[in-house]
Amino acid sequence: MSERPQPLIVGAGPAGIRAAEALVAAGLCPLVVDEAPACGGQIYRQRLVQDGRSTKDLYGSEAGKAERLHAAFAALEGRIDYWPQALLWNLRDGVADIAVGGTSRRVAYDGLVLATGATDRVLPVPGWTLPGVFTLGGSQVALKAQGCAIGSRVVFAGSGPLLYLVAWQYMKAGVEVAAVLDAAPASAKLNLIKALPLDPGIVLRGARFVAELRLRGVVIRSGIEGLRFEGEGRVSGVIWREGGRERRLACDGVGYGLALRSETQLADLAGCAFRFNQRDRAWLPVRDAAGRASVAGVYLAGDGAGIAGADAAERAGERAALALLEDRDLAIDKARAVTLEAELARIGKLRDALETAFPFPAHWAETIDDATTLCRCEEITAGSIREAVNRLDISEINRLKAVSRVGMGRCQGRMCSAASAEVLAAATAKPLDAVGRLRAQAPVKPIPLALQLAADLPEAAANLPEAAE
Amino acid sequence: MSRHLDIDVAIIGGGLVGSSAALALRGMGFSVALLDKGFCGAQASGVNYGGVRRQGRPREQLPLSQRAHAIWPRLKELIGIDGEFLRSGHLKLARSEAEMAALEAYAEAVADQGLDLELVGHNGLRERFPWIDGSILGASLCAGDGHANPRLVSAAFASAARRAGAHVLENTPVTGLTRNGKGFALEAGEGIGLSARVVINSAGAWADRFATDFGEPVPLSRIYPSMIVTEPLAPVMTVNIGMEGGGIYARQVERGNVVVGGERGLPLDDPDFSRPRGAGALAIMNRTAEIFPALRHAQAIRFWSGTEAAMPDRNPVIGFSGTTPGLLHAFGFTGAGFQIAPGVGEVLAELVRDGRTPTPIDAFSITRFSRPPVPPENHDRTSHGSGAGPHPEPQSRGAST
Numbered sequence A: 001m002s003e004r005p006q007p008l009i010v011g012a013g014p015a016g017i018r019a020a021e022a023l024v025a026a027g028l029c030p031l032v033v034d035e036a037p038a039c040g041g042q043i044y045r046q047r048l049v050q051d052g053r054s055t056k057d058l059y060g061s062e063a064g065k066a067e068r069l070h071a072a073f074a075a076l077e078g079r080i081d082y083w084p085q086a087l088l089w090n091l092r093d094g095v096a097d098i099a100v101g102g103t104s105r106r107v108a109y110d111g112l113v114l115a116t117g118a119t120d121r122v123l124p125v126p127g128w129t130l131p132g133v134f135t136l137g138g139s140q141v142a143l144k145a146q147g148c149a150i151g152s153r154v155v156f157a158g159s160g161p162l163l164y165l166v167a168w169q170y171m172k173a174g175v176e177v178a179a180v181l182d183a184a185p186a187s188a189k190l191n192l193i194k195a196l197p198l199d200p201g202i203v204l205r206g207a208r209f210v211a212e213l214r215l216r217g218v219v220i221r222s223g224i225e226g227l228r229f230e231g232e233g234r235v236s237g238v239i240w241r242e243g244g245r246e247r248r249l250a251c252d253g254v255g256y257g258l259a260l261r262s263e264t265q266l267a268d269l270a271g272c273a274f275r276f277n278q279r280d281r282a283w284l285p286v287r288d289a290a291g292r293a294s295v296a297g298v299y300l301a302g303d304g305a306g307i308a309g310a311d312a313a314e315r316a317g318e319r320a321a322l323a324l325l326e327d328r329d330l331a332i333d334k335a336r337a338v339t340l341e342a343e344l345a346r347i348g349k350l351r352d353a354l355e356t357a358f359p360f361p362a363h364w365a366e367t368i369d370d371a372t373t374l375c376r377c378e379e380i381t382a383g384s385i386r387e388a389v390n391r392l393d394i395s396e397i398n399r400l401k402a403v404s405r406v407g408m409g410r411c412q413g414r415m416c417s418a419a420s421a422e423v424l425a426a427a428t429a430k431p432l433d434a435v436g437r438l439r440a441q442a443p444v445k446p447i448p449l450a451l452q453l454a455a456d457l458p459e460a461a462a463n464l465p466e467a468a469e
Numbered sequence B: 001m002s003r004h005l006d007i008d009v010a011i012i013g014g015g016l017v018g019s020s021a022a023l024a025l026r027g028m029g030f031s032v033a034l035l036d037k038g039f040c041g042a043q044a045s046g047v048n049y050g051g052v053r054r055q056g057r058p059r060e061q062l063p064l065s066q067r068a069h070a071i072w073p074r075l076k077e078l079i080g081i082d083g084e085f086l087r088s089g090h091l092k093l094a095r096s097e098a099e100m101a102a103l104e105a106y107a108e109a110v111a112d113q114g115l116d117l118e119l120v121g122h123n124g125l126r127e128r129f130p131w132i133d134g135s136i137l138g139a140s141l142c143a144g145d146g147h148a149n150p151r152l153v154s155a156a157f158a159s160a161a162r163r164a165g166a167h168v169l170e171n172t173p174v175t176g177l178t179r180n181g182k183g184f185a186l187e188a189g190e191g192i193g194l195s196a197r198v199v200i201n202s203a204g205a206w207a208d209r210f211a212t213d214f215g216e217p218v219p220l221s222r223i224y225p226s227m228i229v230t231e232p233l234a235p236v237m238t239v240n241i242g243m244e245g246g247g248i249y250a251r252q253v254e255r256g257n258v259v260v261g262g263e264r265g266l267p268l269d270d271p272d273f274s275r276p277r278g279a280g281a282l283a284i285m286n287r288t289a290e291i292f293p294a295l296r297h298a299q300a301i302r303f304w305s306g307t308e309a310a311m312p313d314r315n316p317v318i319g320f321s322g323t324t325p326g327l328l329h330a331f332g333f334t335g336a337g338f339q340i341a342p343g344v345g346e347v348l349a350e351l352v353r354d355g356r357t358p359t360p361i362d363a364f365s366i367t368r369f370s371r372p373p374v375p376p377e378n379h380d381r382t383s384h385g386s387g388a389g390p391h392p393e394p395q396s397r398g399a400s401t
């Protein structure tokens, strides 16, 4: 059996860990790679140094899950290969290029589980690039991993469940939370009623966050418009409109985000087919209920394949691993697979309900003023994008990239492509899916020019008709 | 959607070749339709390295290349933007005595062509280009060459043609082409029909099909040059760099990013698409960091590759069909069509109007593939000085074997 190369799992978050566990249980020895120095992924990210905080301090109500997951991964030691601080930067024809320990390794795999997770989604607003303005997730990472706050008087703004969660976590950590500014109208929260029977725990926990924030005097506003951040050299205040009136609040830190977007570049490089997903307002790799992608031997699990949260990620990781085993004609617990799929379907319904309670303010895209930076790597403003659209009659996102450089910088569109697609759709009065999908290119994140190739595996020669030109 | 157009000239393929021909033809008053299966300038013309370089071309291409050379500084008046064209100079490096001798031989062989090549020795290099590693022995400088931004230039030629009154039909593949009494009938896109007196086949890597259909098959193959770009860096490189015998080629754009080539990608399952090879790209990156020490700590942020038509003798096909009156071909630029394309457009327009052009193009006739081959020593006047290595800058080098 060791004739076949190892399965490869990308990501040691909830999805990747459960996938590894299921493969090991069936006698396989996967290679797990993750950019992070320790397992846990985003939600169960570990602190960088032991700083006296307990798991309860770090993960609150989810501490038990975090501990179980970290322990599950620790138990796999010796039965998997695990490369932390390893960036998988390219995939092709069953071989992965992985930058690890200062060299680049080429690794052949048989079976690929992509559990790459998500990053914050933002729509630019004036001042969003000021020092002191962080994404919601970034604010949480600072707290969890580094044990530091993004300011001493902090405002959280945007939409999505993370908005209230991070505000509450900051409050609990003793930071002054000046306000929570929710883009969604208050009425949207009525939709939580639909979510209640699906997962009372989550809904009640959210309600508790809001109640406790209120109790401590945190200003909570809904349906805000015209959000902007001001300051000289650093953020010093937030301005917004509410019922036609402009409001202003002083602060020295902002956490801003509009829910999450899936990290799909590796699925793209692996050749997976994509389909537009209306709920996530994003193109996502196609997968079946078990997590099989359109490409044989590729499996998709967790937030990287569509935002569904950590509980779903654990189940999807396990289910995807079972699919990999099934496809290798190995015996699996069929009943377990059915249970997992049923739970995933239930969480999917929950997500639908949560999305209506925390809707994305798509209409903001039209009102982003021309001077606001959209792509911070390449310093492209919303205005220059609209100008390119009009002057060159652009209606497709890759063409927009070619003529405007939006998405061509260091982040390769990971941060700006959602926003630029929204702006392009608004400027051309088209539905979001009609403007297309930004194609991914290797490397998925920057790699050093001097990165040396380790001598693992030779590469197929290019199609050199004799000696090239 | 069904629609019919009756025009003088139908152009299949809106790359830089087709778009510049469309613009030139409009300037002469012809009615023109420019058709592209995707977006104009989205294939080779829009994704290439951006080298605007005469140096290193085989002698037979130089008159055409000189003609294009006169067009590049006039882009602003011609298409409304300068396309970030920079007459930076093109410096071709030699790593060994043999390579230096090759550069000298080339300079001598094309001395009468007006390239004004200047050979630079080791000391001169250290003085004038101290950012190049000391292991480089010498170089040949073509001060009039430079580089430009292909993404902007190619799309802008098509837009200019549209503004000048050409029918520009994007996302409109030509699916049928037949000769009839007066000219040609074309079927394109969904239900679009065209009648044209003249047809220009400038369909790039897809052009062979239209030659085959008219009884003149060509030995066209596809190559996939691949590119690497770094994050923006402080200005270091003052010239567009090439290397004798291959290796790498590199330029720094105004924004600070360094674009590097020298690698070939591999096609995907759908051979219209390709991707760079990971290990191959790394090798080019490492070499770049060696030759330009200032880039040692730079990061690569993106790779890409493009689909290009290559001919076995590395010269393009330009001129009238050998079988079919009214049909013109212009394809097969073998990795070096960006610089000359604006000149090719003008030549094609002259061929349509006058049936001939003052620019010598005999070497590019499609009929060369149906004739018995000429022994190399009779027409290969520049192969000395061009020991093409595995991955030199996309360029044509005459019939070296």
Ligand SMILES: Cc1cc2nc3c(=O)[nH]c(=O)nc-3n(C[C@H](O)[C@H](O)[C@H](O)COP(=O)(O)OP(=O)(O)OC[C@H]3O[C@@H](n4cnc5c(N)ncnc54)[C@H](O)[C@@H]3O)c2cc1C
Pocket (backbone or CB within 6 Å): A010, A011, A012, A013, A014, A015, A016, A033, A034, A035, A036, A040, A041, A042, A043, A044, A086, A087, A088, A089, A115, A116, A117, A118, A119, A120, A136, A137, A138, A140, A141, A162, A165, A260, A263, A266, A301, A302, A303, A304, A309, A310, A311, A313, A444
């Ligand atoms: C910043 C942030 C904070 C969040 N906080 C919460 C929270 O508090 N509560 C909550 O319910 N949800 C939170 N989420 C949502 C979170 O995505 C899910 O709850 C959960 O973490 C999803 O698990 P996963 O396994 O799918 O992905 P993740 O946990 O995101 O794990 C993916 C892993 O893949 C690795 N990876 C990705 N690409 C590569 C690559 N190319 N090479 C190597 N490694 C790679 C990453 O380093 C990461 O560790 C947060 C999301 C983000 C982005």
Ligand SMILES: Cc1cc2nc3c(=O)[nH]c(=O)nc-3n(C[C@H](O)[C@H](O)[C@H](O)COP(=O)(O)OP(=O)(O)OC[C@H]3O[C@@H](n4cnc5c(N)ncnc54)[C@H](O)[C@@H]3O)c2cc1C
Pocket (backbone or CB within 6 Å): B012, B013, B014, B015, B016, B017, B018, B035, B036, B037, B038, B039, B040, B041, B042, B043, B044, B045, B046, B047, B048, B049, B050, B051, B052, B053, B172, B173, B174, B175, B202, B203, B204, B205, B206, B207, B224, B225, B226, B227, B305, B306, B307, B308, B330, B331, B332, B333, B334, B335, B336, B337, B338, B339, B340, B341, B394
């Ligand atoms: C990565 C790369 C780097 C390069 N670097 C350089 C360089 O530095 N310097 C240099 O001089 N040259 C360079 N080249 C070469 C140069 O880009 C090409 O030679 C030149 O752009 C060819 O132009 P074209 O118009 O013939 O082809 P293309 O730009 O490919 O245009 C052909 C067009 O025809 C269209 N088409 C095809 N079939 C049909 C159909 N049936 N109906 C309608 N439309 C159709 C296609 O969609 C395409 O847009 C490079 C090429 C590549 C790929």
